Amino acid sequence: MQFDDPGLPAPAGLMGEILGLEDPEQIKFIEQVSGALAKISPDLLPKTLTHPLRDRIMQGPPVFDELLGLLADATEPAEQAVVLDAIGRIVAHAYATPEVVEALRDVMSKTSDAAVTTMAAKALASSGDEAFLRHNLNFLASEDPAVIRRAAMLLGFGRYEPAVAPLLVQLRPDNLVAADMIVWALGEIGSDDAIPKLHDMLEQFSLAEEVADACGKICALRSMEPLSHVIFEGVASQREHAAGALLAIVQRRKEDLGTLSRDKLHQVFDAVLKRETSKLAKFYAMMGLITLDEKMDRAKILRTLGAEIVKKDLDAMTALYMDRAKRLTSPKGGPRPPRKKL
DSSP: OOOOOOOOOOOHHHHHHHTTTHHHHHHHHHHHHHHHHHHHGGGGGGGEOTTHHHHHHHHGGHHHHHHHHHHHHHOOOHHHHHHHHHHHHHHHHHHHHHHHHHHHHHHHOOOOOOOHHHHHHHHHHHHTOOHHHHHHGGGGOSSSSHHHHHHHEEEEEEEOOOGHHHHHHHHGGGHHHHHHHHHHHHHHOGGGGGHHHHHHHHHTTTTHHHHHHHHHTOOGGGGGGHHHHHHSSSSSHHHHHHHHHHHHHHHHHGOOOOOHHHHHHHHHHHHHHHHOOHHHHHHHHHHHHHHTOOOOOOHHHHHTTTTOOOOHHHHHHHHHEEEHHHHOEEESSSSSOOOOOO
């Protein structure tokens, strides 16, 4: 039992609340835009968490004692798995107390249930437990691709930087069964040391979608050129992932961009808007131009989103949307900070 689904797209009515709107006309416009984005990809909209313990997850570390109590009282593996998943979601974004780490280790040592083991291992890895991550690092030397995949996944959850070099060793043509998980782990860890190998794979269009996603997470400025190459030469799905990764880099590294880099990015994003058939790639390009402070006219927004929006609503609301579009789609900014220590 896993709860990896990030949630359901937020109802359109929530978008006005997310943006802090009160005027009915403004809310109507945003809902129309939200509808257009949902048709392009549900991933473009904020999600509502569907986890059974979502209220406690939202409270974060202060509910650890309560969750540990629920874990101790759980009589069925399914109940344990739900609580462990909630703990894992919290520690992935905050920290784990010694009591939480000890409880996770205890579950791992006693359970025989596969779902419970999976959830406990994911939570323990996400907590950054050094001993557990170092133990799993040894499994990268296995000859079994399934063992390598599991180890890579856990090391990725733990964002364990000592794993970068061994992961790169395993990223080879005769180990394709594990390659996608290894690339994912490298992206989660976020080390620049992985960039040369990932760029080589992009040039060969090897696992281009997964590699583009990883480059977008690492956010190295030197990834912009190989990603642009995929945007112009890849198939539709590869172009979409590359455009999304390029947008992520621009959003997070905007202040580090020089004039020449900005000019090249403008050219790439403009070309996507003119030539691309994928609305998702065009949306990423539009957001890239907005991030670079380009003002978009109403017709270009409509063409990009493919939205059916009444002209009078556009006249009243386009300026508002342009001002707030970044807040709607941008990540919190910058590579993820180190996990907090208690």
